[in-house]
Amino acid sequence: xxxxxxxxxxxxxxxxxxxxxxxxxxxxxxxxxxxxxxxxxxxxxxxxxxxxxxxxxxxxxxxxxxxxxxxxxxxxxxxxxxxxxxxxxxxxxxxxxxxxxxxxxxxxxxxxxxxxxxxxxxxxxxxxxxxxxxxxxxxxxxxxxxxxxxxxxxxxxxxxxxxxxxxxxxxxxxxxxxxxxxxx
Amino acid sequence: xxxxxxxxxxxxxxxxxxxxxxxxxxxxxxxxxxxxxxxxxxxxxxxxxxxxxxxxxxxxxxxxxxxxxxxxxxxxxxxxxxxxxxxxxxxxxxxxxxxxxxxxxxxxxxxxxxxxxxxxxxxxxxxxxxxxxxxxxxxxxxxxxxxxxxxxxxxxxxxxxxxxxxxxxxxxxxxxxxxxxxxxxxxxxxxxxxxxxxxxxxxxxxxxxxxxxxxxxxxxxxxx
Numbered sequence: 001x002x003x004x005x006x007x008x009x010x011x012x013x014x015x016x017x018x019x020x021x022x023x024x025x026x027x028x029x030x031x032x033x034x035x036x037x038x039x040x041x042x043x044x045x046x047x048x049x050x051x052x053x054x055x056x057x058x059x060x061x062x063x064x065x066x067x068x069x070x071x072x073x074x075x076x077x078x079x080x081x082x083x084x085x086x087x088x089x090x091x092x093x094x095x096x097x098x099x100x101x102x103x104x105x106x107x108x109x110x111x112x113x114x115x116x117x118x119x120x121x122x123x124x125x126x127x128x129x130x131x132x133x134x135x136x137x138x139x140x141x142x143x144x145x146x147x148x149x150x151x152x153x154x155x156x157x158x159x160x161x162x163x164x165x166x167x168x169x170x171x172x173x174x175x176x177x178x179x180x181x182x183x184x
Numbered sequence: 185x186x187x188x189x190x191x192x193x194x195x196x197x198x199x200x201x202x203x204x205x206x207x208x209x210x211x212x213x214x215x216x217x218x219x220x221x222x223x224x225x226x227x228x229x230x231x232x233x234x235x236x237x238x239x240x241x242x243x244x245x246x247x248x249x250x251x252x253x254x255x256x257x258x259x260x261x262x263x264x265x266x267x268x269x270x271x272x273x274x275x276x277x278x279x280x281x282x283x284x285x286x287x288x289x290x291x292x293x294x295x296x297x298x299x300x301x302x303x304x305x306x307x308x309x310x311x312x313x314x315x316x317x318x319x320x321x322x323x324x325x326x327x328x329x330x331x332x333x334x335x336x337x338x339x340x341x342x343x344x345x346x347x348x349x350x351x352x353x354x355x356x357x358x359x360x361x362x363x364x365x366x367x368x369x370x371x372x373x374x375x376x377x378x379x380x381x382x383x384x385x386x387x388x389x390x391x392x393x394x395x396x397x398x399x400x401x402x403x404x405x406x407x408x
Contacts, residue, residue, distance in 0.1 A: 028333050177296065179294055
């Protein structure tokens with residue numbers, strides 16, 4: 001009884017792959033799947049990279065690559081375009097590490113939302129010729145993941161970008177991961 | 185892809201070592217409809233059927249049909265409370281066995297850590313039978329994660345591991361402590377359809393005489 005079900009399951013899964021018209025996915029890949037220029041750039045970053053993982057992201061026609069690793073105890077995420085050109089470097093930071101910028105960010109959040117919780121902070125660096133991993137300097141922007149409750153009692157999650165001084169630049173709503181398929 | 189298949193391999197081999205000889209095998213099939221309008225409320229409807237695997241002394245038999253509904257309200261950034269009503273019909277299939285009406289109160293708390301999500305589910309149930317009422321408390325710890333990359337996209341597989349402890353009391357029987365281990369493998373066929381298979385090992389009557397059951401689940405989860 002269980003084998004026909006398994007077969008049906010696999011067939012349907014394959015069908016879904018075939019019918020997947022809008023190609024939007026990311027997947028883990030091996031180093032050899034990365035553009036050469038990207039690997040060369042990563043090697044130029046000083047220090048020992050731990051837990052290095054590579055990802056390929058497909059969004060319609062657009063393809064990009066990402067490397068995630070730990071360096072000097074900090075979590076890095078480095079993005080490249082299709083040809084391996086550096087797009088940006090992001091480092092995970094704590095609220096404390098944001099320093100005075102945090103005050104400006106919090107002011108914005110407190111005036112815009114009834115309640116909020118900062119879930120993740122990343123210091124965002126635009127491409128530059130030499131990136132000093134020992135002292136990355138002041139970031140070009142801050143990217144935050146914030147869970148919010150607005151005055152209409154609605155719970156949402158946003159990816160927000162602030163400039164180096166903590167001025168709000170833009171936000172993008174994050175689609176929440178559904179849970180009902182595992183809840184009941 | 186290597187790590188994907190090694191995860192799959194472990195997922196299916198792990199429970200085999202647990203099965204004792206005096207184990208009963210059951211299968212359960214579910215169709216669930218989930219409706220989440222853009223508010224803090226969401227609704228779940230489910231039809232389930234449970235059957236036994238044919239054995240030497242007992243042929244294949246359907247044990248019950250079940251209709252459930254849950255209404256859920258998001259509470260806080262990571263929590264939700266639900267109220268559930270379930271009707272389980274046994275009488276149509278095995279005359280003489282009591283039907284059941286079940287009320288469920290549920291609190292769930294789930295947080296995401298990178299691609300992993302850890303969920304705590306606490307349930308209190310009142311199970312009304314013809315001649316008795318059973319009160320049951322249960323707690324489930326559940327970990328789920330995508331198997332291909334960091335997020336679940338269409339056409340990709342996901343897995344979940346759940347461990348649940350259940351404690352029942354009633355006026356007619358001794359208290360009953362159960363333990364369940366569930367391994368789930370699913371595929372997000374499309375934005376509206378997920379298909380799941382799962383194996384669940386139930387260690388029943390921990391405080392009384394020992395009995396084990398293994399369930400094989402198939403489920404279609406449809407998002408309206």
